Amino acid sequence: MTAYLTNLASLGAIFCILAATLNVAVGYAGIFSVAHAVFFGLGAYAGAQVSLLLVPDALLAMLAAALVSGVLSLCLALPALRVRGEYFVAASLGLQMMAVTLFSEAKTVTGGIGGLTGIPGPRLFGVEVSTLPVALGALAVILLATALLMRSSFGRTLQAIRDAESAAEALGKNVAAAKALAVAFACAGAGVAGALFAMHMQFVNVESFTLDQSVLIMAMVIIGGTGTLWGPLVGAVILLSLPAGLAFLPFIPSTEVGAVQQVIYGLAMTLLMIFRPAGLVGDLSRGKSHA
Amino acid sequence: MTAPLLICEGLSRSFGGVKAVAGVSLSLTAGMVTALVGPNGAGKTTCFNLITGNLRADAGKAMLRGQSIMGLKPHQVARQGVARSFQDLRLFTHMSVRDNVLAATETSAWFWQPGGAAARRAREAATEEALARTGLTALAEARAMDLAYAERKFLSMARILAARADIWLLDEPASGLDLSSRRRFGELLKEARRQGVAICLIEHNLDVVTELADRIAFLDQGKVLAEGEPEAILRDPKLAAIYFGDREDAA
Amino acid sequence: MLFLQLLLQGLQVGALYALTAAGFALIFGATRIFHFAHGSAFTLAGYTFLFTSQAGWPWYLGGLASVGVATLFGIGIYWFVYRPIQRHEGSFFTVFVAAFGVGIVVQNLVGMFAGRGFASVDTPLSRATEVLPDVYLAQVFWVAIGLSLVLFLLLTLFLTRHHAGVALRALHQNPDLLRAYGLSSTKLSLLAFAVGSALVAPAAMLTAMTSGLNEAIGHHVMLISMAATIVGGVGSLRGAALAGLMLGVAEAVALSFVDTQWAEAVSFLVLFAFIIFRPSGIFGIAQAR
């Protein structure tokens, strides 16, 4: 039982990191990315390769993953600076689809669909550790950084850009730089989550980094509540425990459990947007359109 | 008379064959209020957009303290000391009043602002001062979207005050204000003028113009038709005909 | 010859893309709703056609049923999902998430009730014969091209001649014009959703006959329609249709230059390039910013 719970908790922490970092882009900077799984994947591959080729050190793997994802986040920052709204969502969708093809084809780095196996578990300074404390530590650091940043001038800048980009510009804010930084921060965080994921699963393949995964992460943020510190975490925990919770409902035929679960989370997304667009934690005014 | 802070010469811009601004020349001097007056669609806001870099000019130039600001991005122009307001305000609606103003004092997009604690205290002081001057101190924690109309207008002014710019471009800052608010707004403007800010405002209310403006530039169809003392311009029957021709609510 | 073959195949697929894209563009142009559940209308229409033909209905009745289901879905989603969201000024992202949720629900319900996996309508129309040395063409090619042309002609006539069509075009640009026509914007939005969704039905039927259906097919349709709308230039129906055609051709013709596994990425590469370098699209005037 404990192993099962530890495993779930580790995955939970990893997805909390993903949701929390995506929230920086979506909730604070108004950059609605549907490509978060791409950077999750980049981090996972980077972390896995560091562990496989160099040393299986968790910190090093996370650092490398954050670097790789952060730097390549430029692919996302570029359209974010050019277009907004629906166009940007479309661009990030395009990026997501292309990335999946690339992940499948760049077999020397990613192992393609076959994936990378035998990734060593996490170690800290040569000592084997469980993923959970490392993941919780990373989550805490990222949450703290997010909370501090969002309360700082940088957070104000992002929110100002989200609410009224032209006014922020007119007050001397370098919108391009701020957006690029926000995207880099969010993607680097996704990279850290990726490295943890790779070390925890000891196996990664492209199927964990598809559009469905991106949508799941996005649903976590939305259902929990954008632009709040805790909302995304609530969303992540709810969506991750949904399958386990449904498994205990006896009247659902076991062959349909997966579909029922998908229907529930689809319905939850739709109904929430109709009746409580701010999410479960967010305040109600936040769902309204940003000028 | 001191040298003008901002000089525009022959600014032009057309949209799909229509000349929105056709060769506008304008100069703004420290401690002077210039009003841009003219019927709707005369190109007043476009002029602002050309100066601030929100639009590229087809021709002409704009010099700030002798340096060209053509081709600069909006935030770069802003950092040179040009602050502007928008007709539709564009407040940071989900942020508190204080954060709206504080954001105006911070120009670095990096994770932190330069200058350390001393600079931070200075920004906070500027914020509190701007809030006090606009009468918003009591509302500092309220969210911008929850403010009343007049309070929003003053918040827009507070952002400009806090930005410490020496050129203000104000797009209909007094429109829709009741009499007492308008008076307070007038005081704000006069004080800024005393401190040597060069102000340019787009205004439809001729009472406000007469009360506050030192000079008037009359725009129609993208051109400056006349420029000079308010009394002289407003007394010109030809301009009045143009001005009132398609507007009845101006008075 | 390979090039000609690929070009023809690209045209056939592209004609279907054009139809779905035109529907998407019509809805977006008139209502400003980025209808991410557009693919669901396609799925539902396709499966309706499949079931009716399995039940032995003649094709025209099945086709009618399929158009009806798509139209009802379009009207339903506007009335029950988009309109309530728009009433409380939901941002575009709220709309996007809600639509995506609908897409997931439809996909899984179809999977539960219609079975998962591949299904197709068996017809001799899709069997290709050699028309030129080494160039194979099925009758369905002519059906696809002909049907698309006829539907576009009808759509163009409707949008330029019929007063409701004209109003539809004007809906976004000039709401004042609506009052002159005595139409409410809600009614027009419903009309846009009805017409736009009905347009996917023929494409869904032809897909059921050619490449076949599965419950997840709506996903791909939605992505392509969206890509075509943006590449074509938002607000331009012609642009969307042309871009849809172009994407179909690009996917096929790309195979004479690149390996087969890259074909799918081609559309998205085109989309991405357009967003970065020409966000207003081919025919677009309105800039995204």
Added chain:
Amino acid sequence: MSGMNSGRRALLGGLAVAPFVGSARAQSAAPYIVGTLFPMSGPNAEYGSVFTAGAALAIQHINADGILRRPVRIQAEDTQALPQQAVVAMNKLVSVDHAHYVLSAFTAVSKAVAPVGDRARTVMVNGGAVGPDLSGLSPYFWNVIPLAHLETQALLPFMIQRGLKRVALVYVDDPLGDAILGILRTSLPAAGGSLVGNFSVPRTAQQFAPVAARIRQTRPDAVYIASFGAQQSQIIKQLRDNGVSQPLVSYSAMNIDSVRNTPEAEGLIFTTQSTDFEGGDAVTRRFATDFKAQHNADPGTYQVNYYNAVRLFGLLAQSLERENAEVNGENLRRVLLAQREFDLVGGKGRFDDLGNMSAALQITEIRGGRLVKIG
């Protein structure tokens, strides 16, 4: 469509077993848990129903025969054929349900869960995936299905003999496809044929008409299809629709309803394990008869494999119960390696040191929606 129907029937069958299990549980000790890691939703859900049907029948037989002191019960976990879900599910099976035996499927899923089962020393048995990299994943990871390289090897002599020397390959870009590509590249020329073209397609691809055009260009004698799931029928139909009239050949993944029911699949040749349901031994006949009675359809290879996987558990656990040893991974493995040979559906199944079962292969052709043995 009928794949779905048989799935639903399998489900009903499973429910029918449940009361029996419940009463048995009341009488004796807690049941043995056989966990399943099958896709029950998503694009590969068809397989999940098929696999479950085989395993459920075996459990029914074991419980009815009373060969074990404790009843056996299925604990189904949905993986959607995705590795991440699979690892969560495997962890649940191992540490919450304390599964004694886990049935796995799909290459990526199997590779992902293998480390978890290895750590927990829980036996995992694959009867569906044929990726060659599944061999030797862990001492506790066994295969009751001949892996793909064996199948492809078995097909080559037949093809050469039929004069199908120029072969074009359409393959999904995964380890399975890569393995088949590798074999065709090396063994085909050695056997006297040649690989005239290879076309990899993404898993999610829907349009194969352009691929068909490329294939026609290579003027092959036959086209080998190495895909799985819903995509297979789409490939077959679109190749046929677009002027590829050459024989289509493939491997055992084609043995599902949706393929058999695709009219264009007529004449498709593929390898499967050879199972003689009419003649043969008692185990096989009983399986075939009862399966037909329950599902009103002939059993397929996968049902055989997962029946065998569960039956293997029954036999191994029986031995352990006799010697009063605990039924756990280590002991199961010990007995497997000690006995090596078991009476399974289709005849004797032999296991090698790595836990891979070898089985006789046959070549079948689809004629009128049914499999006909042709070699």
